[in-house]
Amino acid sequence: MAAADNKLIRSVFPFLTWTRLLDRETVRADIMAGIAAGVLILPQAIALATLAGLPPEIGLYTAIFPVILCAIFCSSWHVLSGPNTSISVMIIMILSAYATEGTPDFVMYAITMTFIAGCIQVVFGMLRLGGIFNYFSHTIMMALVIGVGIIIIIQQLGDFLGLTAVSGEPVEDTLMALPSRLKDANHFDVIIGLITVGSGLLVKRYRKHWPYIIIAMVAGMLAGWLIEHTIIGAGDFDKLGYLSLSALPLSAPDFSPNNFYEAAEGLIMGSSIIAFLGLMQSAVIARAMSVKTGQVVDLNVESIGQGISNIGGSFLSCYPSCGSFNRSAANLEAGGRTPLTGLISALVLAGLVAVAAPVLAHLPMSTVAGVLLLVGWGLIDVPYLKKVLRIRGETRIVFGLTLFTTVYGGLEWGVMLGIVLSIVVYLRSVSVPDYNILETIEANQYLPEGVTDDNATVLRLSGSIFFGSTAALERTFTDLADQDRRQGILVIDGEYIDNLDEAGANALIAEADKRHKAGGDMYLWLRNRRLDGIIDGSGLRCALGDGHIFYVKTAEESGSLPEPAVNPD
Amino acid sequence: MKRLIIIVTSLILLTVSAVQHAGEIDPLEVRPSLVEPRVSLPSNLITVPVVSPGEFFVPPMVDDIPDDKTGDMIRLGRNIFTNTQVYGKRFAGNGLNCTSCHLSEGRQPFAAPLWAAYPIYPVQRNKTKKVVTWEERIQDCFRYSLDGIAPAVDAPEMTALTTYAKWLATGAPVGVSLPGRSFANIKKTKDPSPIDGEIIYKAQCALCHGKNGEGQKNANGIGYMFPPLWGTDSFNRAAGLNKVKTAAQFIKANMPLGAGYTLTDDDALDVAAYMWINFRPDDPRTTFMMNRFAPKPGGGH
Numbered sequence: 001m002a003a004a005d006n007k008l009i010r011s012v013f014p015f016l017t018w019t020r021l022l023d024r025e026t027v028r029a030d031i032m033a034g035i036a037a038g039v040l041i042l043p044q045a046i047a048l049a050t051l052a053g054l055p056p057e058i059g060l061y062t063a064i065f066p067v068i069l070c071a072i073f074c075s076s077w078h079v080l081s082g083p084n085t086s087i088s089v090m091i092i093m094i095l096s097a098y099a100t101e102g103t104p105d106f107v108m109y110a111i112t113m114t115f116i117a118g119c120i121q122v123v124f125g126m127l128r129l130g131g132i133f134n135y136f137s138h139t140i141m142m143a144l145v146i147g148v149g150i151i152i153i154i155q156q157l158g159d160f161l162g163l164t165a166v167s168g169e170p171v172e173d174t175l176m177a178l179p180s181r182l183k184d185a186n187h188f189d190v191i192i193g194l195i196t197v198g199s200g201l202l203v204k205r206y207r208k209h210w211p212y213i214i215i216a217m218v219a220g221m222l223a224g225w226l227i228e229h230t231i232i233g234a235g236d237f238d239k240l241g242y243l244s245l246s247a248l249p250l251s252a253p254d255f256s257p258n259n260f261y262e263a264a265e266g267l268i269m270g271s272s273i274i275a276f277l278g279l280m281q282s283a284v285i286a287r288a289m290s291v292k293t294g295q296v297v298d299l300n301v302e303s304i305g306q307g308i309s310n311i312g313g314s315f316l317s318c319y320p321s322c323g324s325f326n327r328s329a330a331n332l333e334a335g336g337r338t339p340l341t342g343l344i345s346a347l348v349l350a351g352l353v354a355v356a357a358p359v360l361a362h363l364p365m366s367t368v369a370g371v372l373l374l375v376g377w378g379l380i381d382v383p384y385l386k387k388v389l390r391i392r393g394e395t396r397i398v399f400g401l402t403l404f405t406t407v408y409g410g411l412e413w414g415v416m417l418g419i420v421l422s423i424v425v426y427l428r429s430v431s432v433p434d435y436n437i438l439e440t441i442e443a444n445q446y447l448p449e450g451v452t453d454d455n456a457t458v459l460r461l462s463g464s465i466f467f468g469s470t471a472a473l474e475r476t477f478t479d480l481a482d483q484d485r486r487q488g489i490l491v492i493d494g495e496y497i498d499n500l501d502e503a504g505a506n507a508l509i510a511e512a513d514k515r516h517k518a519g520g521d522m523y524l525w526l527r528n529r530r531l532d533g534i535i536d537g538s539g540l541r542c543a544l545g546d547g548h549i550f551y552v553k554t555a556e557e558s559g560s561l562p563e564p565a566v567n568p569d
Numbered sequence: 570m571k572r573l574i575i576i577v578t579s580l581i582l583l584t585v586s587a588v589q590h591a592g593e594i595d596p597l598e599v600r601p602s603l604v605e606p607r608v609s610l611p612s613n614l615i616t617v618p619v620v621s622p623g624e625f626f627v628p629p630m631v632d633d634i635p636d637d638k639t640g641d642m643i644r645l646g647r648n649i650f651t652n653t654q655v656y657g658k659r660f661a662g663n664g665l666n667c668t669s670c671h672l673s674e675g676r677q678p679f680a681a682p683l684w685a686a687y688p689i690y691p692v693q694r695n696k697t698k699k700v701v702t703w704e705e706r707i708q709d710c711f712r713y714s715l716d717g718i719a720p721a722v723d724a725p726e727m728t729a730l731t732t733y734a735k736w737l738a739t740g741a742p743v744g745v746s747l748p749g750r751s752f753a754n755i756k757k758t759k760d761p762s763p764i765d766g767e768i769i770y771k772a773q774c775a776l777c778h779g780k781n782g783e784g785q786k787n788a789n790g791i792g793y794m795f796p797p798l799w800g801t802d803s804f805n806r807a808a809g810l811n812k813v814k815t816a817a818q819f820i821k822a823n824m825p826l827g828a829g830y831t832l833t834d835d836d837a838l839d840v841a842a843y844m845w846i847n848f849r850p851d852d853p854r855t856t857f858m859m860n861r862f863a864p865k866p867g868g869g870h
Contacts, residue, residue, distance in 0.1 A: 100725055101725060241717075242660070242661070243659070361718060
């Protein structure tokens, strides 16, 4: 296995790292976890495809082929990919503008989107941009997820009540129309739907470790079957229909002028957002999993792996997939150890579908809606919602804004606003350098010889001193001089300055000049000589004067010794 | 022998006059009809409607399907209609295609042609006593005649079939009961006898539909060339053709295939009665027990 030791080969074929770990016990644990995962995905695969406006077969294919590809090419050992709620919502939002749901055109567009999204993800991974998903605000991600949950619940009310919902209508219209349409609801649909949701919630409440979604689906199916065969005139509720599955459902993305050009704008925008959503969720899962298992996940390899599974999926009738948090967590809980679980789960699902297809044909649509209501409700994290709404200020505003945009404006706008807000929040937080004024003993250690704490101020600056933070920095200096009457000697403790750019250095030079003119002086402490380049280059050293810059560590120490464990506060 | 000569002569004469008659119409306005003009033979046993070119509505040709998204939908609808076992498999519970009854892709007059049906709906149906829309009517087709699952009114299959029907009815007047709509009219002079029906069936129908009504599959094994008339792969007890009278009306005008109007009304009723007494899937409108013990629907008139 010399090849497996080569880093490049390992990152292209991540499976080389785990295939040699397979022994009898691991394989057994993986097979057990794989069987559980394969059975559990069945209701979601059907329900999410329905949610996306695609035939259920596409959902099942998506729960089979990308899972296999991801097991081979993804970096994390526990992430199970497959159909995803946000991506399903995204698909129907984008594509309902270009084709009628469920038609071959709609499927063709979805497959083209899979291909484009896969390409974007591969490029992302190759450019080593996977890390940027660590900067996506967690608050905003939760807002998007909760928004998706709300959208799913509102969208499924029509199927749940046995009414025909207008696809793609604004949520407020659905809600407004609901009370007046309640009287037209199909009673049997409502009963079956209530049995599905009720059994699911009861199991979730009282039997935490049971798979509540599959139990809910079975309960709904049994209820439908009983009602149909025992009550006269109850046979007219909508059902899923016979599945026509193929072992190798070949397809291809379609870039022909007739089909692609008129939808190109939507497809490309939608695919980019889907690629982003997929990577974002995969990153979150990979991080959460590595906390639990200790496996370090390379987000770039993960990104390439997701991309390959989507590109491959687009040739096998799959719609875009990504890592699923719930499935991955369940996989870990079931004892899965390597991606072999994914392979097994795909095979189990394929076998299960082949056997159960005639029974699944009579799955009532209100049960599918009920399953989706449970899935949507599962996304709405009520404790988190309560927590975030208690926090005053920025977090709550950002959360509320993203949630509102997602639910009322659509997921794509929610994601775009989320990206912008993430950047804004990040910039806002770094553009205010952290500073505090040190007193007495703490201050005394920084005072140069001949300077006493009567006329000197010790100011500790930390964070980034860069073009974005100069405004805040200058304001700090002005406040210090004018309001606090600390106009004399200024000693800046810059031990914790991470980053200094030319604009930041200029701000310091300006302050030094001002102090010098007013008869004061300015000193600067730095941790080591890391920033010397910019200090010399910008002329800060000249502006401060000779011997005005001190280093906490001597030249020999810096870089060779480990960082001292100093608590900045 | 003498009678045969008279028939042949009158046939030739009428064909010639029909051709001449057709010549008077602007050739651009005339599209080939799938229905051959037939003669009326004065006989107390056999009545044949007089048909001349232009009497039946002529739906557009397949080549006229527009080359756009609507055209795609029409083509999908046509595929579902003619090859239900592949394109409409999700909702088909038995082995039939739509074209098993709606002959000639839904164009054949008196075989429930789509171009005559589409402009009629929404309309009150005797079967349900309710005003039903076109989509609800198609749902019943799937539920009963295809013994399957009704597609939702907004299902893509439904959209496709509706678009196809609308296209076939291009130019047809709305709300008018066009000639050729639904099935032919028949009059019964005696109560239908399944025993006589069996004799006629064995003589005239069994060649294609099989001795036991099992039909003949296509060479590729998907769907039927000649549909099964009863058994598990045929329409169920709630279908329109399970009514003796409706089945007889269909048989009279269309069966044996290509030789419609060769059976007398009573012969058609006898064959329909023979079809009716055989086993077919349960009526989904009612319960399992009712299907076992209640009388079979469709036997009345």
